[in-house]
Amino acid sequence: MKDVNTEGYTTEDGRKIGGVVMEMKNITLRFGGVAAITDISFDIREGEIRAIIGPNGAGKSSMLNVISGFYVPQEGEVWYKGSRRPPMKPFEVARQGIARTFQNIALFEGMTVLDNVMTGRIRQMNAGLLSQAIWKGKAEKEETENRAAVERVIDFLEIQHIRKTPVGRLPYGLKKRVELARALAAEPSILLLDEPMAGMNVEEKEDMSRFILDVNDEFGTTIALIEHDMGVVMDLSDRVVVMDYGKKIGDGSPDEVRNNQAVIDAYLGVAHD
Amino acid sequence: MPEQLIFGMEVFLNGLMAGVLYALVALGFVLIFKASGIFNYAQGVMALFAALTLVGIMEGQVPFSHLINAVFGTEVHHFGWHVPALAAIFLTMVVMILMAWIVNKLIFRHLVNQEPIILFMATIGLAYFLEGFGDMMWGSDIKKLDVGLPQGINGWIDEKTFNIFDYGFFIDNLDIVATVVAALLVVALVIFAQYSKQGRAMRAVADDHQAALSVGISLSFIWVMVWSLAGFVALVAGIVWGTKSGVQFSLSLIALKALPVLMLGGFTSIPGAIVGGLIIGVGEKVFEFAIGAPYLGGATEIWFAYVLALVFLVFRPQGLFGEKIIERV
Numbered sequence: 001m002k003d004v005n006t007e008g009y010t011t012e013d014g015r016k017i018g019g020v021v022m023e024m025k026n027i028t029l030r031f032g033g034v035a036a037i038t039d040i041s042f043d044i045r046e047g048e049i050r051a052i053i054g055p056n057g058a059g060k061s062s063m064l065n066v067i068s069g070f071y072v073p074q075e076g077e078v079w080y081k082g083s084r085r086p087p088m089k090p091f092e093v094a095r096q097g098i099a100r101t102f103q104n105i106a107l108f109e110g111m112t113v114l115d116n117v118m119t120g121r122i123r124q125m126n127a128g129l130l131s132q133a134i135w136k137g138k139a140e141k142e143e144t145e146n147r148a149a150v151e152r153v154i155d156f157l158e159i160q161h162i163r164k165t166p167v168g169r170l171p172y173g174l175k176k177r178v179e180l181a182r183a184l185a186a187e188p189s190i191l192l193l194d195e196p197m198a199g200m201n202v203e204e205k206e207d208m209s210r211f212i213l214d215v216n217d218e219f220g221t222t223i224a225l226i227e228h229d230m231g232v233v234m235d236l237s238d239r240v241v242v243m244d245y246g247k248k249i250g251d252g253s254p255d256e257v258r259n260n261q262a263v264i265d266a267y268l269g270v271a272h273d
Numbered sequence: 274m275p276e277q278l279i280f281g282m283e284v285f286l287n288g289l290m291a292g293v294l295y296a297l298v299a300l301g302f303v304l305i306f307k308a309s310g311i312f313n314y315a316q317g318v319m320a321l322f323a324a325l326t327l328v329g330i331m332e333g334q335v336p337f338s339h340l341i342n343a344v345f346g347t348e349v350h351h352f353g354w355h356v357p358a359l360a361a362i363f364l365t366m367v368v369m370i371l372m373a374w375i376v377n378k379l380i381f382r383h384l385v386n387q388e389p390i391i392l393f394m395a396t397i398g399l400a401y402f403l404e405g406f407g408d409m410m411w412g413s414d415i416k417k418l419d420v421g422l423p424q425g426i427n428g429w430i431d432e433k434t435f436n437i438f439d440y441g442f443f444i445d446n447l448d449i450v451a452t453v454v455a456a457l458l459v460v461a462l463v464i465f466a467q468y469s470k471q472g473r474a475m476r477a478v479a480d481d482h483q484a485a486l487s488v489g490i491s492l493s494f495i496w497v498m499v500w501s502l503a504g505f506v507a508l509v510a511g512i513v514w515g516t517k518s519g520v521q522f523s524l525s526l527i528a529l530k531a532l533p534v535l536m537l538g539g540f541t542s543i544p545g546a547i548v549g550g551l552i553i554g555v556g557e558k559v560f561e562f563a564i565g566a567p568y569l570g571g572a573t574e575i576w577f578a579y580v581l582a583l584v585f586l587v588f589r590p591q592g593l594f595g596e597k598i599i600e601r602v
Contacts, residue, residue, distance in 0.1 A: 068487065094489035106484035108477050119477050119488045125470045182488065 008045060011238060018046030021222055022067070022190060027076035029062055036062040037073065038246045044190065049216050050224045051233045054243035055266060060226040061103060063243070064194050067224065068100045069093035081189070095123050099188035101179045103195045103226075109168035113159060113178050114150070116167055120185030121146040150185050156218070157181045157211060173204040177211070184215060191215070193225040197232055205229075209236060230267065234258065242266070276440075283442045284562040285555055290448035292554020293455045294513060298531040299538065299546040300458070301506040306540045308479045308499040311381070311392045315400035317528020319369075319504060322407040324511030324520040326368050328418050329411040330361040336410045358420040362508070369504030370497075377496045385482075385492070404525060413522070418515035422450050451513045458509060459547055462502075466543070475499060533582035539592025548593060553578045 008018040022044040029037040037059045044050045052060050065071040067078070069090040078085045080096065094100075099120070108116050124146060154160055157177055162170060167178055176196065183191055196212065197205045209232060215221050227233045233240060234254040242250035242257055244266040250257045257263055298320065305313040313319075329336060333352040342348060356364070380395055423446040431441035466472040477485045478495045485492065514524055530553075538549025557577040565573030585592065 070483075070486075089491070090486040091489050091491045094487055100487050102483065102487070106481050106487065108480035108484060110480050111476060115473060115476075119473060119485075119490070122470065122474060122489050186488065 008047075015047065015217065016220075017048045017238065020044070021046045021081060022224075023079040024063075024067070025077040025079065027063070027066060027073045027078070029059075029066060029071055029073045035246050037066070037243075039076075040241075040243070040246075040248045041076075042241045042248065042251055044222060044224055045239075046222055047216070047220050048222060048238040049212070049236055050222075051237035051240045052224065052226045052243060053228060053230065053233050053240055055228065057245075058243040059246040060228075060243055061194060062246075064100070064192050064224070064226055067093075067190075068098055068192055094186070097123070097186070097189035098192065099183035099186040099190075100192035101176070101183050101194055101196060103198060105172075105175050105179055107167045107175055107179055107182070110166060112164050112166055113170075113181075114154070114163045116178055117150045117154060117181045117185050118146065120153075120182040121150060123186050124149075149187070153181050153185045156214070157184070173200055173207075176200070176204075176208065180208075180211065180215075184219075184221070187219075189222060191221050191223045193223065195226055195228070197227060197229060205232060212236060279438045279440050281559070281562060283444075284558050286442065286444060287448070288555035288558030289551055290444070290452060290554070291558060292551035293448070293452045293547075294510075294517075294550075295527075295530050295534045295553055296547045296550025297451070297455050297458070297506065297510040297513065298527050299534040299550055300455075300462070300543065301503045301510065302528075302531055302535055303538075303540065303543055303546045304462070304506065305499055305503045307543075308475050309381070309392075309496055310389060310479075311396060312389070312540070313503065314393065314396040314528070315403055316503065316507060316531070317525040318400045318403045318407070319372075319507035320511040320514065320527065321520070321522070321524040322372075322403050322511075323365055323369055323504065323508040324418060324515035324524060325407045325411040325416070327361055327365045327420070327508070327512065328416045328515070328520050330364050331356050331358060331420075332416075334411060339412060340409060362420065362512075365508055366505060369508055370501045373497050373500030373504050376500055377493060381496060382493060400525070404522070415519050415521040416515075418512065418520050420512060420516065422447055422512075422516050424516065447513070447517055454509060454513070455547070458506065459543060462543060471495075471498060530578065533578040535592070536582040537585050537592055539594040542592070542594035545592055545594030553581065556581055 008016065010016055020043045023041075024043070025041050027037055027040050028035065040059075040063065052063055054060050062071060066073050069088050069092065072087050080098075085093075085096075088096075108119065111119075125142060154163060157180060159174065159177055159181060162174065162178075167175060170178065180193070180196070183193075193212070197208050200208060212223060212225070213236065216223055225233075225237070234257075237254060239252060240250070240254055240257045241248060242260070242263045244262075249262040249266055250260040252260075298316065301316040301319070302313060305311055305316070328334075333354040333356065335341070335349050335352060338350050342350075376399065380399065381392070384392055384395060425446055427444045427446050427449060430444045435441035464472075466476060474485070474490045475495055475498065477488070477490055478492060482492060485495075510527070511520075511524065514527060518524075534546060534549040534553050536549075537552055538545030538547070557574045560577050561571065561573050565571055565577070
């Protein structure tokens with residue numbers, strides 16, 4: 001029998017899902033005496049769209065912050081690309097190829113859309129200050145390449161018309177898209193999306209869903225996303241982790257999760273004995 | 274042409290030159306404020322410290338000689354060599370970068386996400402520490418600084434204006450050099466901030482710490498870089514002011530002159546620091562000449578800048594170029 005853990009599989013719609021790229025092992029995160037996450041394990045495979053869902057306060061965002069290095073769990077291990085990740089600063093995690101967006105949008109409001117997306121390329125920029133000052137050879141080539149990559153992302157997410165607009169002036173939905181563009185510009189191994197559709201109207205939600213699917217399809221980007229809109233998640237994702245009160249109560253394909261009694265109870269509410 | 278008008282023109286020009294010097298100090302403030310939201314009260318002392326270090330290195334002074342002699346009963350004062358100006362400037366810059374690194378490591382790294390007032394207090398502490406430290410390291414006597422900048426009346430301007438107006442303008446060569454240096458510095462800083470990747474990262478950090486971290490920018494690196502830059506600006510200001518009036522404690526007080534400049538120009542704008550400096554420089558000189566000396570008994574230069582800043586605070590609190598603060602309710 002084939003080992004799906006290392007070799008992966010092909011989905012019904014023909015997308016290739018690879019082996020495990022990230023694995024969370026027995027993660028526990030506490031703030032003082034309050035446990036935000038208790039002993040949670042799950043994995044993320046290359047090329048898949050992995051969702052983490054759960055009611056408000058379930059610990060989803062905390063989990064995303066653990067993955068991106070903003071929180072350091074008290075217990076448990078994070079395995080990335082086959083080796084255990086030592087405790088790291090968020091910027092080091094980002095440089096390893098894990099890009100993210102934020103629930104409350106964290107953009108550089110005073111900078112233009114283009115400049116914002118360019119900051120996503122910092123991982124790919126190596127030219128020193130001196131060679132930039134002289135503006136020859138390596139630095140020039142690097143800048144051109146990065147600009148080209150950024151323009152591709154901008155085209156792809158259909159934000160060409162606002163390239164030179166300062167981000168602070170954009171409406172909410174577009175800001176979300178710019179943030180996605182910045183994360184995508186980093187050509188991440190894993191793209192973390194924290195409630196990408198929060199606060200959007202139906203039309204914007206549909207747009208965002210389409211972009212997420214297209215990104216995954218076109219670039220083969222591995223995506224892990226948090227969302228509490230069940231409907232959206234079920235349509236988008238390959239596998240779903242369900243959290244409630246900091247614990248994992250379900251993990252599997254959307255269909256499996258949908259029929260899981262514990263999940264139904266968590267979402268609909270059930271009288272506790 | 275009436276004599277008064279000709280004198281006025283000379284005063285105006287000298288005001289412009291003085292304004293450039295104010296702007297030089299204000300620039301250091303703006304850099305740090307933009308990137309980290311810290312109002313660096315120590316900027317003036319940094320200029321003093323840079324100038325002290327520069328003189329000390331050039332003269333081959335033994336650092337902490339007073340302390341060493343007191344503890345070990347020795348009599349060392351000088352290494353007995355003289356370091357050329359350029360090499361000494363380079364070494365001083367190394368010291369300023371080292372200082373930036375230490376300041377970040379020991380103080381500001383531990384104050385991330387603190388209230389601005391706490392950060393401000395920390396810089397006040399830093400200012401007094403640095404003042405005492407510089408004193409202990411290099412001694413408190415007034416020192417002469419000469420890195421080879423031209424000084425004295427500019428003969429060419431004197432001659433030309435004499436031919437035209439029958440009255441030669443007195444413009445100091447040092448002021449002209451300072452103007453050129455300041456202009457170059459501003460152009461370099463703007464290019465750096467707008468077009469280099471480090472500059473882009475600096476603007477990103479200034480805008481949003483979290484977002485900067487998430488794209489892989491190291492806050493520590495950027496802060497050390499910004500403090501080094503501010504150290505460099507302090508060094509330039511220290512050289513110019515030190516050459517002009519000797520390296521002494523009062524050098525650190527130029528920081529106080531930079532305050533009204535910042536209120537005028539806005540705390541977040543590099544061009545604002547320049548324009549603000551020029552307005553204050555010209556304003557106080559012309560006011561003294563036209564109103565202060567004849568009608569108010571003179572010495573208006575001491576307070577004019579602050580009154581002007583107050584007026585600005587009432588009518589345009591964000592300064593000429595600062596970002597307008599709009600609070601949504």
